[in-house]
Amino acid sequence: MDIIYLHGVKARTLIGVYDWERVAPQVVEVDLELGIPSARACQTDDLADTINYADVVDRLRAVLAEQHFLLLERLAEYIAQDLMGAFSTPWIRVSVTKLGILHEVGRVGVTVERGHRGG
Ligand SMILES: Nc1nc2c(c(=O)[nH]1)N=C([C@H](O)[C@@H](O)CO)CN2
Numbered sequence: 001m002d003i004i005y006l007h008g009v010k011a012r013t014l015i016g017v018y019d020w021e022r023v024a025p026q027v028v029e030v031d032l033e034l035g036i037p038s039a040r041a042c043q044t045d046d047l048a049d050t051i052n053y054a055d056v057v058d059r060l061r062a063v064l065a066e067q068h069f070l071l072l073e074r075l076a077e078y079i080a081q082d083l084m085g086a087f088s089t090p091w092i093r094v095s096v097t098k099l100g101i102l103h104e105v106g107r108v109g110v111t112v113e114r115g116h117r118g119g
Contacts, residue, residue, distance in 0.1 A: 001118040002036045004051050013064040028096055035091035051087050059086055072096045072110040080114045091115035
């Protein structure tokens with residue numbers, strides 16, 4: 001199965017369990033890998049035969065703006081289900097990272113993988 005990836009997508013969202021995190025949006029970084037339903041575009045050279053990664057970013061940013069969760073786990077699951085439905089992808093891996101949220105820790109985050117990787 002061929003894969004489209006988007007790494008290091010930064011966006012602001014309300015996320016976190018602490019009171020201060022409930023009132024101030026923070027920047028998270030999202031890494032995505034999506035299985036492409038068909039490899040047709042490799043032959044046709046036609047954007048209509050694949051997933052337009054610009055559309056994925058637009059949808060991801062809309063989700064982050066509208067949905068407010070406590071845990072990164074819940075946010076990653078929501079993103080995975082939303083994008084799988086929107087782009088008919090059989091497999092997805094979503095990582096959501098908080099930058100500099102813990103003292104002397106560069107990055108913390110969660111990865112979820114959903115669906116099945118075909119051959
Ligand atoms: N497994 C998780 N642990 C923690 C999360 C989380 O989303 N998943 N979140 C927090 C706080 O919101 C964090 O941003 C501040 O320390 C703590 N642990």
